[in-house]
Amino acid sequence: MKIDVVEKQENKKANVHNQFTYDELIQKTRELLNAKEPKINKWRSRFSHILIDEFQDTNVMQFEIVKNLLHTENLYVIGDPYQSIYGFRGADPSIFQIICVDFQNVSEITLTQNYRSGQNIIDVSHNLFPSSKRLLSMIDSQGAVQYIITQNEKTESRWILKDIQNHIGGADLLQASDNRSNDQNYRFSDFAVIFRTHHIGRILEGYFCKESIPYQMIGGDSLFERPHIYAITSAMKTLLKEGDTKAKVSNIIRMIVENKTIETMIKHSEQKQTDVQHFVSMMCQFDRYEDGLFQAIQHITYLEEHEYYDYQADKVTLLTMHAAKGLEFAHVYIAGFEEGMIPLIRGDIDSEEEKRLLYVAMTRAKKTLSLIRPKYRFGKNTQETRFCRMLAKNPAFQKKIDKEIVAGEKRRKKWFDKKSQMKMF
Numbered sequence: 001m002k003i004d005v006v007e008k009q010e011n012k013k014a015n016v017h018n019q020f021t022y023d024e025l026i027q028k029t030r031e032l033l034n035a036k037e038p039k040i041n042k043w044r045s046r047f048s049h050i051l052i053d054e055f056q057d058t059n060v061m062q063f064e065i066v067k068n069l070l071h072t073e074n075l076y077v078i079g080d081p082y083q084s085i086y087g088f089r090g091a092d093p094s095i096f097q098i099i100c101v102d103f104q105n106v107s108e109i110t111l112t113q114n115y116r117s118g119q120n121i122i123d124v125s126h127n128l129f130p131s132s133k134r135l136l137s138m139i140d141s142q143g144a145v146q147y148i149i150t151q152n153e154k155t156e157s158r159w160i161l162k163d164i165q166n167h168i169g170g171a172d173l174l175q176a177s178d179n180r181s182n183d184q185n186y187r188f189s190d191f192a193v194i195f196r197t198h199h200i201g202r203i204l205e206g207y208f209c210k211e212s213i214p215y216q217m218i219g220g221d222s223l224f225e226r227p228h229i230y231a232i233t234s235a236m237k238t239l240l241k242e243g244d245t246k247a248k249v250s251n252i253i254r255m256i257v258e259n260k261t262i263e264t265m266i267k268h269s270e271q272k273q274t275d276v277q278h279f280v281s282m283m284c285q286f287d288r289y290e291d292g293l294f295q296a297i298q299h300i301t302y303l304e305e306h307e308y309y310d311y312q313a314d315k316v317t318l319l320t321m322h323a324a325k326g327l328e329f330a331h332v333y334i335a336g337f338e339e340g341m342i343p344l345i346r347g348d349i350d351s352e353e354e355k356r357l358l359y360v361a362m363t364r365a366k367k368t369l370s371l372i373r374p375k376y377r378f379g380k381n382t383q384e385t386r387f388c389r390m391l392a393k394n395p396a397f398q399k400k401i402d403k404e405i406v407a408g409e410k411r412r413k414k415w416f417d418k419k420s421q422m423k424m425f
Contacts, residue, residue: 026061033068044071055079059090063098073103082129085322085357087350112136116328118143120396121369125362127390127397128355141367147337147388148372150402153200156374157207159402160333163370164191164213164316167331188214190330192317194361196344200336201318209274214315219323222308224300228265228272229279232256233300240293249283249292321361332365334358337373339383358387375405 020028033040047069052058055077058066066075081093100106114122114135121143122135137143150156167186195201201217208215216222223229235256247255256262257276266272286292286299303310307323317329336342343354362369371391374382391397 026065030061030065030068033065040068041071044069048072049074049076051075052077053079055095056081056084056093057086057089057091058095059092060095060098061090063095067102073105075099075103082132082356083325083360085325085353085360087353093356113138115139116366117363118367120145121362121365124369124391124394124397125359127394128359128362128387139366143365143367143369145369145391145397146371147391147397147399148370148402149399149405150372150374151405151407152374152376153203153378154207155402155404156335156372157204158404159372160193160204160335160370161207161211161213163333164188164331167191186330187314188316189314191333192319192324192327192329192331192364193333193335194319194321194324194364195335196321196341196357197336198320200341201320204318204335208316208318209278214313215318216308216310216313216315217318218307218309219320223275223279224303224308226272226275228262229275231262231265232276232279233297235259235262236293236300237297240297247293248287249296250280250287252293253280253283321357324364325360328364328366330365330367331370332361332368333370333372334361335372337371337385337388338377339385342385342387355387 049072050066050070052066052075056079058077058079077099079096081096084091084093084095110133112133112135115138117125117137118139118141119137122137124145126132126134148159150159167190168188193204195204201219205215205217224233232253236252239252239256253276257266266276283296286296289295309317309319309323309327317327319327334342339345342358343349343351362371371388373384373388376382392399
């Protein structure tokens, strides 16, 4: 009952101030269009054709709005049912069947040419949905797919870092710039590490920080979305409005951090202090401008508008599977390729959507795709994901054992032998 009262009070307050959530706006728009009022007909007559991109992300309520706006059957939609990954927003791949029921004379055109990935990457990914039409790669590279089994979550991160370093020609930004004669003159921005859960992302981030490899984290756990960093950027925006912009950006941030509120937020957390140091190092680039604070805020605003993904930054991208949609990279690593992580095992998780999510992640790769499974995670055995058996049917799917797993097994055996000997005494 109390929840109902609070909800009614919030709705009343929202109506008085014309404040609505995104879902409420969708619902009210549908209600207005369903009312069939003369005013609505004016809107309807404005649109002779309606075109919808990414149709697989459309939910039933949104589609009802589209149908009510049409006064002809000139509707064009484009999408891929195998990339429908927003079930939590109401999206469902069955929307493609619904359009065929709701409209007569539907013409279907299947696009079979792929201008992103090498043929091997396309063919291995196709094994997730073998009944779908096979795509043909229109690029020169055949691409490569490898399934790496490594020792644990630590060696998983180390293997990814080492492989990036081998491609780049250096262990950090300085070495890489000195060795630009690497295999194809790759930049850090050509690499992405994709994961299902933020927990794996944070482990990877720790290793990237340790090795001084430039990176950007996007998709829900971005540096800029963490409360302590958000508080700092909010203070920076306030100072800009007040006209206090003479000091260097790095000095302004340090002054903000000394504020008791921010200081209290970070003083007991080593991770938060590391985040602040990382943020300061990112913002130092604006120290050289007279209007440095303005330039910094412009940059932060740009990142906010692009889900904190900086297309121009020469950094490795760390991102969730959902955040990866629409992006592409020469080299893609999918971490945590094990049962329970991919697919994620949870009560409210749809296993078919998990398969589509993996398909989206795999098809971000242009030249190489590496799927990494640690044999142990936090000391416990991992199991091969059910999707591995599907992918392994294609000969282009190459299984490899990380060298560190042999050394790790020797150490593990030695530890167990020693433990057994101690029990004897």
